Amino acid sequence: MNGSAVTARRLGLINCHDCHLLVEAHQVAIHPRCPRCGAHLHARKPNSLARTWALVWAAIILIVPANVLPITITSALGTKQADTIMSGVIYFMQTGSWEIAAVIFIASVFVPFAKLLILVFLLLSVRCRTAWRPKDRTTLYRLTELVGRWSMVDIYVVTILVALVKLGAVATIEAGPATVFFASVVVLTMFAAESFDPRLVWDVIEEDA
Amino acid sequence: MVAGSDRRGPGQMSNETPMSRHHTRHVHPDPPPDTDLSAAVAALSADSGPTVIVACHDCDLLNRLPGQSTATILCARCGAVLRRSKPNSIERSLALTLCGLILFVLSNSFPFLAMKTGGFIQETTLLTGIHELWKQELFGLATLVLLTCVLVPLAQMTGLLYILAPLHWGRRPAPFAARVFRLVQEVAPWGMMEVFMVGILVALVKLGHMATIVPGVSVFSFGTLIFVMAAAFTTLDPPLLWDRLDLRR
Numbered sequence A: 001m002n003g004s005a006v007t008a009r010r011l012g013l014i015n016c017h018d019c020h021l022l023v024e025a026h027q028v029a030i031h032p033r034c035p036r037c038g039a040h041l042h043a044r045k046p047n048s049l050a051r052t053w054a055l056v057w058a059a060i061i062l063i064v065p066a067n068v069l070p071i072t073i074t075s076a077l078g079t080k081q082a083d084t085i086m087s088g089v090i091y092f093m094q095t096g097s098w099e100i101a102a103v104i105f106i107a108s109v110f111v112p113f114a115k116l117l118i119l120v121f122l123l124l125s126v127r128c129r130t131a132w133r134p135k136d137r138t139t140l141y142r143l144t145e146l147v148g149r150w151s152m153v154d155i156y157v158v159t160i161l162v163a164l165v166k167l168g169a170v171a172t173i174e175a176g177p178a179t180v181f182f183a184s185v186v187v188l189t190m191f192a193a194e195s196f197d198p199r200l201v202w203d204v205i206e207e208d209a
Numbered sequence B: 001m002v003a004g005s006d007r008r009g010p011g012q013m014s015n016e017t018p019m020s021r022h023h024t025r026h027v028h029p030d031p032p033p034d035t036d037l038s039a040a041v042a043a044l045s046a047d048s049g050p051t052v053i054v055a056c057h058d059c060d061l062l063n064r065l066p067g068q069s070t071a072t073i074l075c076a077r078c079g080a081v082l083r084r085s086k087p088n089s090i091e092r093s094l095a096l097t098l099c100g101l102i103l104f105v106l107s108n109s110f111p112f113l114a115m116k117t118g119g120f121i122q123e124t125t126l127l128t129g130i131h132e133l134w135k136q137e138l139f140g141l142a143t144l145v146l147l148t149c150v151l152v153p154l155a156q157m158t159g160l161l162y163i164l165a166p167l168h169w170g171r172r173p174a175p176f177a178a179r180v181f182r183l184v185q186e187v188a189p190w191g192m193m194e195v196f197m198v199g200i201l202v203a204l205v206k207l208g209h210m211a212t213i214v215p216g217v218s219v220f221s222f223g224t225l226i227f228v229m230a231a232a233f234t235t236l237d238p239p240l241l242w243d244r245l246d247l248r249r
């Protein structure tokens, strides 16, 4: 089935990324913009694999300080307490707000790691030219696009805490160094998911068929 | 000026709608397809009646869609959503966008949380929160929050208003409307108001252990805004809009 699939590329057509108009490839060679919406046209996202790898590697490196360094520093009555993402989760579990603990754990720990693992898996599967379950891999890709944004929750919590709790001598909350690393991880993985082209999953199967 | 899909080939392969009739033309694929492909194209366009050929954005498969249909259509190979039916989409999205803009102004004018400890009352609006990050020299974070919670949503709403209002009042599309719509679609992943709302709820619980927290007007208008904006984008019908905004008219 895959070998005989009629794709836009096999018919010499390019699908506009923005408005989904089909444009003939030889027209694009002369005029690289979409005649309907003006977007730049490419048969596949340019340098998809190299760009995605680079962004994924950067995120893998930054996710370490994001989890090890403190994300908030609370000073109350002369004592200072530094909290990492995980110690925040544990604090919520101990104080009985386990729903909040679950939200933070899923958004700040589970989603970023899962997203990086899925992207690495997709990149490797394209490199190995596997024909294994392309439909499920495409679904996985759509999932990473959908859930990545939710990792920003912790950044927003820190913003609100920092803005609200500045009561001078009584208590202050400062944003710790991990906030910058963590925000970078979220942004980098969003760009990585953006730059990966799921059509490559299908292309290698068609080429090998 | 020639676009591949706006054409009616020998096999009735066309994405013609009544509005795009002026732009159809015959086409002879170059180079000519092998017999295998011609057969497949013939199969794709077997039915008579207006049909649309679209390429799947996730796997590049060409799918044939019926011209008029109220069903949701999925890609035959990978299951991506190719089209959803959206009745009265321009009027509905326009009404929701206007409503969203009003709620947006409300949300940014009033404090969303107030905190009482002893004699202190500390109030925060979204913008003072961002200003506080800036004062702590967290410039990157301040910019990120400003972009994702204020500027991107604002750009999306004003952009939609700019595109939809002229179409609704029956005028020609506004200048650069196609470019504006492209921008609205491209910035969409970076608008994160609903994520911010969850952040507010988490902060409420966290601070509840330290002090008395009073949710402000803004929390409620912000919560409503999220649903209104989600509805505005769900009622939006991009294929219809692209047809109306076509640069070639």
Ligand SMILES: [Zn+2]
Residues within 6 Å of the ligand: A016, A017, A018, A019, A020, A021, A034, A035, A036, A037, A038, A039
């Ligand atoms: Zn286009």
Ligand SMILES: [Zn+2]
Residues within 6 Å of the ligand: B056, B057, B058, B059, B060, B061, B075, B076, B077, B078, B079, B080
């Ligand atoms: Zn598909």
